[in-house]
Amino acid sequence: MTDMTASGASAPVRKHATSLLAQDARTKRRNAAETRFKIYGLIAVGIGLTFLAVLLSSIVYNGVRGFQQTFVTLEVELLAAKLDKKGERNIDDIKKVSTFGYAPLIDTAMQNAVAKIGYDSPFEKAKEYRPLLSASVPAQVRNYVIANPDMIGETVEFRVLAASRVDGYLKGRVTRDSIARDKNIDAAHLDITDALHDEGVLKKTFNWDFVTGADASESRAEQAGIGVSMIGSFFMMLVVLGLSLPIGVAASIYLEEFAPQNRFTDLIEVNISNLAAVPSIVFGILGLAMFIQFAHLPQSAPLVGGLVLTLMTLPTIIISTRASLKAVPPSIRDAALGVGASKMQTVFHHVLPLAAPGILTGTIIGLAQALGETAPLLLIGMVGFIASNYPEGLVDGFVSPNSAMPAQIFEWAKRADPAYYERAWAGIIILLLFLVTMNAIAIILRRRFERRW
Amino acid sequence: MFDTERAKRDVGMNDIKVAARNVQVYYGDNHAIKDVDVDIEDKTVTAFIGPSGCGKSTFLRCLNRMNDTIDVARIEGEIRLDGEDIYDAKVDPVQLRAKVGMVFQKPNPFPKSIYDNVAYGPRIHGLAKTKADLDVIVEKSLRRGAIWDEVKDRLSEPGTGLSGGQQQRLCIARAVATEPEVLLMDEPCSALDPIATSQVEDLIDELRTNYSVVIVTHSMQQAARVSQKTAFFHLGNLVEFGETGQIFTNPQDPRTESYISGRIG
Numbered sequence: 239m240t241d242m243t244a245s246g247a248s249a250p251v252r253k254h255a256t257s258l259l260a261q262d263a264r265t266k267r268r269n270a271a272e273t274r275f276k277i278y279g280l281i282a283v284g285i286g287l288t289f290l291a292v293l294l295s296s297i298v299y300n301g302v303r304g305f306q307q308t309f310v311t312l313e314v315e316l317l318a319a320k321l322d323k324k325g326e327r328n329i330d331d332i333k334k335v336s337t338f339g340y341a342p343l344i345d346t347a348m349q350n351a352v353a354k355i356g357y358d359s360p361f362e363k364a365k366e367y368r369p370l371l372s373a374s375v376p377a378q379v380r381n382y383v384i385a386n387p388d389m390i391g392e393t394v395e396f397r398v399l400a401a402s403r404v405d406g407y408l409k410g411r412v413t414r415d416s417i418a419r420d421k422n423i424d425a426a427h428l429d430i431t432d433a434l435h436d437e438g439v440l441k442k443t444f445n446w447d448f449v450t451g452a453d454a455s456e457s458r459a460e461q462a463g464i465g466v467s468m469i470g471s472f473f474m475m476l477v478v479l480g481l482s483l484p485i486g487v488a489a490s491i492y493l494e495e496f497a498p499q500n501r502f503t504d505l506i507e508v509n510i511s512n513l514a515a516v517p518s519i520v521f522g523i524l525g526l527a528m529f530i531q532f533a534h535l536p537q538s539a540p541l542v543g544g545l546v547l548t549l550m551t552l553p554t555i556i557i558s559t560r561a562s563l564k565a566v567p568p569s570i571r572d573a574a575l576g577v578g579a580s581k582m583q584t585v586f587h588h589v590l591p592l593a594a595p596g597i598l599t600g601t602i603i604g605l606a607q608a609l610g611e612t613a614p615l616l617l618i619g620m621v622g623f624i625a626s627n628y629p630e631g632l633v634d635g636f637v638s639p640n641s642a643m644p645a646q647i648f649e650w651a652k653r654a655d656p657a658y659y660e661r662a663w664a665g666i667i668i669l670l671l672f673l674v675t676m677n678a679i680a681i682i683l684r685r686r687f688e689r690r691w
Numbered sequence: 692m693f694d695t696e697r698a699k700r701d702v703g704m705n706d707i708k709v710a711a712r713n714v715q716v717y718y719g720d721n722h723a724i725k726d727v728d729v730d731i732e733d734k735t736v737t738a739f740i741g742p743s744g745c746g747k748s749t750f751l752r753c754l755n756r757m758n759d760t761i762d763v764a765r766i767e768g769e770i771r772l773d774g775e776d777i778y779d780a781k782v783d784p785v786q787l788r789a790k791v792g793m794v795f796q797k798p799n800p801f802p803k804s805i806y807d808n809v810a811y812g813p814r815i816h817g818l819a820k821t822k823a824d825l826d827v828i829v830e831k832s833l834r835r836g837a838i839w840d841e842v843k844d845r846l847s848e849p850g851t852g853l854s855g856g857q858q859q860r861l862c863i864a865r866a867v868a869t870e871p872e873v874l875l876m877d878e879p880c881s882a883l884d885p886i887a888t889s890q891v892e893d894l895i896d897e898l899r900t901n902y903s904v905v906i907v908t909h910s911m912q913q914a915a916r917v918s919q920k921t922a923f924f925h926l927g928n929l930v931e932f933g934e935t936g937q938i939f940t941n942p943q944d945p946r947t948e949s950y951i952s953g954r955i956g
Contacts, residue, residue: 498762499762567799569795569797569799570799570801570802571760572757572793572795572799573795573799573800573801573862573865574801574811575757575760575788576755576757576788576792576793576794576795576866577788577789577792577811577812577815577865577866577868577869578785578786578787578788578789578812578815578816578869579785579811579812579815580785583815587811587815588801592802
């Protein structure tokens with residue numbers, strides 16, 4: 239017994255070097271592992287930041303050009319002989335003159351503009367100048383004349399869009415080599431463009447019409463804008479916010495605070511989590527079947543888009559709302575119940591206000607997700623080219639066919655004309671601005687309303 | 692060993708406020724409270740002591756039906772408040788909790804102003820008709836909570852900004868604002884420092900003049916200091932219940948003796 243005690247339970251043997259100033263091998267290995275791990279982390283963060291920088295700079299580099307457009311200042315003589323043959327200034331007669339009737343006036347105006355700067359033009363006929371200008375110009379002049387019939391017979395200065403090839407030439411997208419086989423434009427037009435640009439008749443400026451305008455046909459890239467689909471997105475977001483916030487919050491409060499814990503509520507819980515992971519296109523086809531084919535709601539309408547996106551956003555809102563309700567400490571519930579508050583008073587007076595910042599943040603993140611969603615919109619007909627008309631009034635905004643920003647961007651990106659490519663990038667910039675704004679609001683709300691307890 | 696002077700001095704016969712008979716509590720399959728019979732007197736401080744997990748807090752929460760909020764909890768037996776069965780189907784726990792107030796282990800003021808903390812109970816129970824009435828109730832409650840002098844100049848400041856001891860006294864003021872008849876306290880001093888603890892203990896002694904107070908505590912010294920009656924719980928059983936002086940000086944059950952002398956716990 240005494241031997242055992244002496245050998246087994248004696249003072250522990252000291253294996254380590256006793257000096258604290260010298261590192262032993264094990265400590266060295268551990269420190270090295272830690273250093274390595276930190277380096278891996280830094281590399282990972284670095285790669286991530288590099289990708290982000292590349293992404294942002296390429297978006298800005300490609301997109302900025304989309305906000306600029308080439309305009310020509312043109313003096314058009316509104317010949318009474320062509321536009322109002324009877325001379326009665328009867329608006330119905332004036333309206334009978336189609337854009338084809340205006341085209342020659344504009345051709346002449348362009349010829350005069352070139353002559354005015356003293357450029358020695360190789361073109362004989364006025365019609366040969368037509369490729370320099372956008373095909374939208376006759377319509378622009380006609381609209382002006384119909385609005386101001388008194389101006390017939392006068393010479394009026396217009397700021398008109400240059401053709402997209404001309405615009406592309408000034409932006410470097412179109413070169414003399416690239417137009418070698420282009421039937422729309424030839425080198426002589428580019429010479430005229432250079433001359434007009436030097437004289438300031440033809441200028442590249444910021445294009446508000448891109449931000450406010452409607453989509454245009456494939457051949458008129460210079461005219462297309464994202465404004466109408468922005469309105470479509472706006473009305474959709476109204477629907478999503480108006481439906482998903484109350485439904486989502488009510489459902490979460492019920493599930494979190496009132497529902498009994500049983501198999502059925504467990505099943506609901508699991509399925510809500512699963513729904514959050516369902517691909518958005520599934521919601522799209524569901525919306526097509528339910529809202530359009532079954533309920534006969536109008537096709538391509540922001541109302542339907544909003545309903546589909548509501549279905550998509552609900553799980554996000556419910557999950558974040560439940561998380562923020564769970565995060566309210568039980569002591570607050572106890573306190574309220576302890577002074578005799580009913581369950582509903584406890585929830586609405588104490589728990590909900592404390593959970594509000596989290597709920598708002600979740601809602602805004604859900605909205606931001608919905609704002610960027612494309613696939614389900616394509617299935618219910620909210621494709622980009624639909625966004626060609628402004629809605630007339632509030633109700634029309636919900637039910638008239640429209641598109642949304644991401645669908646518009648998708649539409650532009652798939653069009654053949656490279657002029658649309660830069661517009662897709664510019665559209666992305668606008669979309670990102672909206673998303674950044676929404677996320678910033680979410681952060682501000684969270685900071686401002688976050689309370690300590 | 693224990694200062695039971697106050698307890699000895701104050702023992703007297705009072706009316707029975709709460710009578711529990713044959714109470715069983717189950718958490719799912721776990722039989723947490725077994726066969727508890729206890730009579731809680733009016734205008735008396737009753738202490739529940741016992742080791743952790745012995746069921747004293749569980750039993751306390753039965754007295755104002757706070758266990759209702761736990762889905763798996765099941766209560767059997769009978770608890771009568773002034774002769775009325777509080778587990779009767781006709782009883783609305785909300786009304787019961789207005790009569791049986793509660794103070795919790797961790798000070799839990801609402802993240803609202805000091806005034807609103809106290810005024811919340813009277814507001815939801817409609818105890819004040821006018822703002823002036825409410826002001827009176829708030830002041831009276833804060834005075835009873837022995838915190839009026841410290842907060843009277845900053846009633847609009849958040850209750851969460853007070854120190855721990857002040858928060859707990861604010862919670863007591865909040866609990867008495869609804870004019871309860873019984874005040875349940877679940878380890879009210881366990882999160883407080885000795886100075887705050889002694890303030891709260893003095894307050895409990897004062898509250899005895901108006902209320903029947905039931906306090907759960909881990910500190911046997913505290914039980915000895917503030918209570919007139921003591922109940923010792925062990926493993927879900929009520930082992931011994933009697934006058935505090937007797938429990939601490941002459942326990943009848945060997946388990947009680949082991950516990951108060953520090954051998955189990």
